[in-house]
Amino acid sequence: MxxxxxxxxxxxxxxxxxxxxxxxxxxxxxxxxxxxxxxxxxxxxxxxxxxxxxxxxxxxxxxxxxxxxxxxxxxxxxxxxxxxxxxxxxxxxxxxxxxxxxxxxxxxxxxxxxxxxxxxxxxxxxxxxxxxxxxxxxxxxxxxxxxxxxxxxxxYGEENNLYRESYIFDRLKYNKDIPIPNSTSKVQFxxxxxxxxxxxxxxxxxxxxxxxxxxTYPDTIKWDELMSTAMKITNRYVNIKKIDSLLNIKSRQYFPFRDCTYLLDINKSICHRLYKPKISLIEGLTRSYKWYCEIQPKLKDDKMNKIEEVLQL
Incomplete structure (x- = not known):
């Protein structure tokens, strides 16, 4: 083969x-x-x-x-x-x-x-x-x-080169508040x-x-739940500031995910007997955090250029 x-x-x-x-x-x-x-x-x-x-x-x-x-x-x-x-x-x-x-x-x-x-x-x-x-x-x-x-x-997971979970871990590591969209969006990982x-x-x-x-893993996650899960596994706690929709600042300018509901039904894959995902968010982020601590990746996202600005609003 x-x-x-x-x-x-x-x-x-x-x-x-x-x-x-x-x-x-x-x-x-x-x-x-x-x-x-x-x-x-x-x-x-x-x-x-x-x-x-x-x-x-x-x-x-x-x-x-x-x-x-x-x-x-x-x-x-x-x-x-x-x-x-x-x-x-x-x-x-x-x-x-x-x-x-x-x-x-x-x-x-x-x-x-x-x-x-x-x-x-x-x-x-x-x-x-x-x-x-x-x-x-x-x-x-x-x-x-x-x-x-x-x-x-x-x-997500170990070796992710996109500045997503590592961004959250960076904010927690340096005791920096985290802005998130004030929305009802639900997503999956x-x-x-x-x-x-x-x-x-x-x-x-x-x-x-x-x-x-x-x-996908079937659980649905809100942005504040994502942050609380990250804080729980790292045992580091910061303020989470919810940012209302602003005309001149898009959510991707201060947040690593697109602020929209993103939910996929996986019943077809289950029916066709494909491998069913088993790793929950808390387990997956725990693995990611272990990798983050060992590797200490240096990542960035140039789109997120308004983080500190929205925190001052």
């Missing part, structure tokens, strides 16, 4: 590769080669720009894979180039990591057949993922390409360890070809 992972140096890609290697799979990866690997054991580390088709041709032309995990596709050309070069003769599944951002906004739980299209909170990111999905579904319908699509909610197990499970699940699945 031979596996190709598109990606492998950032959060989701590297976590998936390390998990697969620990399960004794034979894994090749394709990355831009900009960041060094923080692990060893891959059979081949191909380097290039997937948007330059000759970079793909010189690396994976004529290589046959049983499974492909596409973690690094954000534009349609990413997938078009890859599938033009990829030898799919032995391909059992092409597993694409999409996003719940492909759905139109809703304050209710969203099933996989819910309306898709422009979402003001996610913008072009969601539209680009949806364009890739539509392309893959067409290939499944017309060419029998064995695709599987996953739409996760917020992914999926821990990285659950996500990679779902990816692996899809390799062996006969129900999943040609399907898309919502992926």
């Amino acid at each position: 031979r596996i190709l992972v598109m990606g492998g140096t950032e959060f989701v890609g590297s976590s998936l590769v390390k998990y697969l290697l620990n399960q004794n799979y034979t894994v090749d990866i394709f990355t831009r080669g900009i960041r060094p690997l923080k692990y060893s054991g891959v059979s081949n580390h191909y380097k290039g720009d997937r948007r330059i088709i000759r970079d793909l041709q010189k690396n994976i032309m004529d290589v046959k894979y049983d499974y492909v995990f596409d973690i690094s596709a954000y534009k349609l050309i990413d997938v078009q180039n890859l599938l033009e070069v990829l030898n799919i003769k032995n391909l059992k599944k092409y597993i694409f990591c999409s996003s719940g951002s492909v759905y139109k906004p809703s304050t209710n739980f969203i099933t996989e057949d819910f309306s898709k299209g422009y979402n003001e909170y996610w913008g072009d990111y969601g539209l680009d993922k949806l364009q890739i999905e539509n392309y893959l579904f067409d290939l499944f319908k017309n060419n029998k390409l064995p695709i599987v699509i996953f739409r996760p909610t917020y992914i 999926i821990h990285i360890n659950d996500l990679v197990k779902i990816f692996e499970n899809a390799m062996y699940n006969k129900n999943v070809i040609g399907q898309a699945y919502n992926i």
Whole structure:
């Protein structure tokens, strides 16, 4: 069995590769080669720009894979180039990591057949993922390409390179108050360890070809609950200031998440016998905090440039 992972140096890609290697799979990866690997054991580390088709041709032309995990596709050309070069003769599944951002906004739980299209909170990111999905579904319908699509909610956990839970831990560490939106938004999270197990499970699940699945831990979380959970596990307590909607300051200018309800129904994945996430928020944040204390990551989010300003309001 031979596996190709598109990606492998950032959060989701590297976590998936390390998990697969620990399960004794034979894994090749394709990355831009900009960041060094923080692990060893891959059979081949191909380097290039997937948007330059000759970079793909010189690396994976004529290589046959049983499974492909596409973690690094954000534009349609990413997938078009890859599938033009990829030898799919032995391909059992092409597993694409999409996003719940492909759905139109809703304050209710969203099933996989819910309306898709422009979402003001996610913008072009969601539209680009949806364009890739539509392309893959067409290939499944017309060419029998064995695709599987996953739409996760917020992914968190050890090695997260986005300044999300580390931002909260930083504020707590330095005893700084935390501004949050004064809203009724509810969201869900999926821990990285659950996500990679779902990816692996899809390799062996006969129900999943040609399907898309919502992926998340089912608990719903409000912003103040997220903060209280973080304070509980760190045993550090600061003031949480709720910020009313302001015309001149958007929530992403002081908060690491989009202030909107983001709830996905996972009954389809359960019905199709995919691995069910087991890591609760308190357990997942505990793991994240342990990693944070050991690694002391230095992260930032340039969008959050109004934190101190809103705290003075």
